[in-house]
Amino acid sequence: MRAARRDTPKSLLTRLLAGLAALVGLVVVGALCPAAALAQAPGAQATGLHIGDGRLLEGNGNDFVMRGVNHAHTWYPGETQSLADVKALGANTVRVVLSDGHRWSENSPEDVAAVVGQCKANRLICVLEVHDTTGYGEDAAAGTLDHAADYWIGLKDVLAGEEDYVVVNIGNEPWGNTDPAGWTEPTIAAIGKLRAAGFQHTIMVDAPNWGQDWQGVMRANARSVYDADPTGNLIFSIHMYSVYDTAQEITDYLNAFVDAGLPILIGEFGGPADQWGDPDEDTMMATAEQLGLGYLAWSWSGNTDPVLDLALDFDPGRLSSWGERIFHGADGIARTSKEATVFGGGPDDTRAPTTPGTPAASAVTDDSVTLGWSAATDDVGVAGYDVVRVGDGGESEVAASVTNTVTVTGLTAGTTYTFAVYARDAAGNRSARSATVDVTTDEGGGTPGATCSVGYRVVGEWPGGFQGEIAVRNTGTAPIGPWTLAFAFADGQTITNMWGGTPAQDAGTVSVTPASYTATIPAGGTVTLGFTAGKGGANTAPAAFSLDGTACVTT
Numbered sequence: 182m183r184a185a186r187r188d189t190p191k192s193l194l195t196r197l198l199a200g201l202a203a204l205v206g207l208v209v210v211g212a213l214c215p216a217a218a219l220a221q222a223p224g225a226q227a228t229g230l231h232i233g234d235g236r237l238l239e240g241n242g243n244d245f246v247m248r249g250v251n252h253a254h255t256w257y258p259g260e261t262q263s264l265a266d267v268k269a270l271g272a273n274t275v276r277v278v279l280s281d282g283h284r285w286s287e288n289s290p291e292d293v294a295a296v297v298g299q300c301k302a303n304r305l306i307c308v309l310e311v312h313d314t315t316g317y318g319e320d321a322a323a324g325t326l327d328h329a330a331d332y333w334i335g336l337k338d339v340l341a342g343e344e345d346y347v348v349v350n351i352g353n354e355p356w357g358n359t360d361p362a363g364w365t366e367p368t369i370a371a372i373g374k375l376r377a378a379g380f381q382h383t384i385m386v387d388a389p390n391w392g393q394d395w396q397g398v399m400r401a402n403a404r405s406v407y408d409a410d411p412t413g414n415l416i417f418s419i420h421m422y423s424v425y426d427t428a429q430e431i432t433d434y435l436n437a438f439v440d441a442g443l444p445i446l447i448g449e450f451g452g453p454a455d456q457w458g459d460p461d462e463d464t465m466m467a468t469a470e471q472l473g474l475g476y477l478a479w480s481w482s483g484n485t486d487p488v489l490d491l492a493l494d495f496d497p498g499r500l501s502s503w504g505e506r507i508f509h510g511a512d513g514i515a516r517t518s519k520e521a522t523v524f525g526g527g528p529d530d531t532r533a534p535t536t537p538g539t540p541a542a543s544a545v546t547d548d549s550v551t552l553g554w555s556a557a558t559d560d561v562g563v564a565g566y567d568v569v570r571v572g573d574g575g576e577s578e579v580a581a582s583v584t585n586t587v588t589v590t591g592l593t594a595g596t597t598y599t600f601a602v603y604a605r606d607a608a609g610n611r612s613a614r615s616a617t618v619d620v621t622t623d624e625g626g627g628t629p630g631a632t633c634s635v636g637y638r639v640v641g642e643w644p645g646g647f648q649g650e651i652a653v654r655n656t657g658t659a660p661i662g663p664w665t666l667a668f669a670f671a672d673g674q675t676i677t678n679m680w681g682g683t684p685a686q687d688a689g690t691v692s693v694t695p696a697s698y699t700a701t702i703p704a705g706g707t708v709t710l711g712f713t714a715g716k717g718g719a720n721t722a723p724a725a726f727s728l729d730g731t732a733c734v735t736t
Contacts, residue, residue: 229344229523230306230383231414235442237383237475239522240345247306247446247475248518249274250491250507253483254296255285255312257495261299263481266497268303270508271515271565271583275300276308276350276448276477281332283313283324294339301346304524308385308448308477309340310350316391319357326352326371334378341379345523349375349382350448354420356389358396364389365402369409376411383414385448392420392449400434403443418448420479421465423458425450431464439472446475453488453503453680453711466512478507487640487650488680488711501709502681506698509582515565516581520607525561534559534604537566537585539616544659544704547594547623551660551704553586557604557612564607571599571617588660590701595624632657633702633733635666635726640711646677647720651693651710653728654736655702661728662701666693668723672716679712 229240239245249272252263256278267275277296279288288296293309300307311332313324329352333340340347351371356364368386375384386406388394399406399417407415417438425431438445447469452462469476482495491504500508508514522530538555545551557563568580568587579600580587592598598620604612636652655661666682670689682693699708726733 228381229346230348231344231412232383232416232444235439235444236473237416237444237446241522243522244473245306245521246473246517246519247274247308247477248272248514249276249305249308249475250478250514251276251278251449251480253278253480255280255288257483258288258292260483260495261295263495264296264299264303264305266492266495267481268305269583270497271518272305273518273520274306274308274475274477276310278312278353279309281311281313281324281329283328284322285313287332290336290339293336297339297343297347304520306348306521307346308348308350310353310385310387312353314352314355316357317355318361318363319359319391323355323357324352326355326367327374329355330371330374333375333380337378337380340382344382346521347382348385348416349380350385350387350418351375352387354387354389354392358390361389361394361396361398364398365406369406372406372410372415381412381414383416384410385416385418385446387418387448388420390424392418393422393424394419394434395424400437403438404441407443416444416446418446420449421447422449422451422460423455425465426458426461428461428464431461432468435468435472435474439474446477448477449479450476451479451489451503452506454678455486455488456678456713462506463511466510470512470517478503493652493709499707501711502696502699505708510698515583516567516578518565519609520564522608524607530561530606530608531610532560533610534563534606534612536613537602537604537615540568540600540602540618542600542618542620544588545620545622546659546662548592549588549590549660549662549701550592550598550600550620550622551586551588552600552602552618554602554615556585559604559606559610561606561608563604565605567603567605567611569601569603569614571601576601576614588701588703590660590662592622594622597621633661633726633728633731634736635668635728635733636736637722637726639720639722642716642720646713646715647674648711648713651712651726652707653702653710653726653733654707655704656734658704660701660703660706663695664700664702664729666710666726666728667691667730668726670723671721672719674717674720675715676712677714679710681708681710684712 237245254277311329317323388399482490482492484490493499534557537557540552540554543551565583569576570579580589599617601617602615634654638650640648676684681699682695685692
């Protein structure tokens with residue numbers, strides 16, 4: 182992970198040895214999946230969230246697939262509104278950063294009880310993790326899994342009876358790149374210590390190699406670690422960042438666990454490129470959806486490296502391009518998240534929501550349209566809406582939303598489309614389809630006369646370089662896209678890496694085209710571009726910006 186308030190050490194050797202991980206994987210498949218290996222059934226005393234047949238299940242036996250984010254509570258204890266905000270965007274889970282006191286200020290039992298209460302009030306499953314273990318063996322400041330286990334035991338009175346709502350993640354990324362084979366025995370010992378203390382919760386364990394397991398230690402030893410848990414209520418967590426920059430690496434790793442009947446989820450992942458590589462978040466999310474595995478994006482807000490902030494300054498109304506990708510993109514949270522049935526949408530909930538109102542079209546361009554409709558109602562609660570295109574005797578889903586409005590993009594100019602909407606509840610009940618609306622997109626390409634404002638800031642500087650951020654806001658009444666942003670540096674600054682867009686630079690003149698997930702800027706919406714650049718002694722901000730050839734207001 183790229184942690185809040187500090188940079189996570191990474192080695193350039195990681196990139197050089199990424200291929201070795203794949204070779205290790207070929208060797209360890211036999212260890213992961215011996216001929217007689219079957220997923221261990223949950224113990225007779227299992228309650229609440231538990232493991233069955235290699236899957237995370239609720240107490241009623243329903244499959245539960247985590248769709249959520251990480252939140253840095255221990256460093257930002259005043260940002261408790263964040264739990265409600267991520268829920269409003271469709272998440273069903275939040276992974277909460279805590280400290281056992283080894284490295285940061287210890288989160289007290291009262292504080293942890295309040296966090297669990299807020300998760301439940303917001304109908305979120307709560308994954309609690311101790312962060313002090315991060316990078317043990319390589320980072321001298323890191324704590325041990327044994328110390329983390331003692332912290333959890335000190336919270337037993339707070340956590341007892343919360344097995345339906347809480348997963349205990351013993352320690353974050355509890356081993357660095359130094360002798361990662363040392364991870365196995367302390368992990369088994371910590372699990373045993375918690376079980377001996379009477380914990381029945383599902384326990385989550387993170388991989389070594391700063392969570393990325395690029396040397397295959399967790400993959401090779403997963404079966405022995407799993408079998409050491411007498412309850413069988415254990416789930417493995419892989420963290421996917423720059424090591425996982427190809428589809429093959431991602432699918433091989435996740436499928437190895439699924440094929441072995443061992444439970445796994447992506448406990449952290451990032452998408453924006455950095456100096457170590459460009460993670461393939463599209464494959465991570467698509468594969469998780471295909472295999473029915475959970476994912477928890479890093480992280481809501483407050484990172485030292487703000488490229489990984491899903492929301493800017495903890496403001497849910499200012500999602501970054503990374504946040505838009507996670508919440509509203511393909512295989513994202515809004516489209517795939519289902520609320521835990523323990524909050525009321527259980528197997529006894531068989532009543533579907535009412536039919537949504539007929540969608541109305543607005544802000545029609547050559548390649549997009551905004552649809553709005555009257556909200557549906559439900560006896561428990563509407564979880565979201567699915568927008569479909571109707572035609573040729575069938576239908577196909579084109580968008581999903583947790584509110585009663587959505588912008589459909591990627592359309593063809595001068596084409597007539599027919600759209601309709603379904604409502605769904607947390608139990609998976611789906612309403613009847615709404616009446617349809619026909620929309621004909623405009624002729625021609627692009628959006629003429631775009632109205633925009635641009636905010637530019639330097640996030641941080643160092644000798645010879647800096648990190649910058651450009652927030653492009655559509656102040657008009659129609660979506661903009663695809664777009665081209667132009668500006669010029671005055672002091673010889675040179676962009677070396679960008680996320681959210683693709684730069685082309687000629688001397689001081691820069692032209693930026695969007696990434697797939699920033700290609701459309703909704704009316705009133707903002708996309709955020711981040712970049713690193715080289716510089717000399719001066720670092721004057723660009724004086725002017727234009728979008729599609731039209732000057733923007735500089736803020």
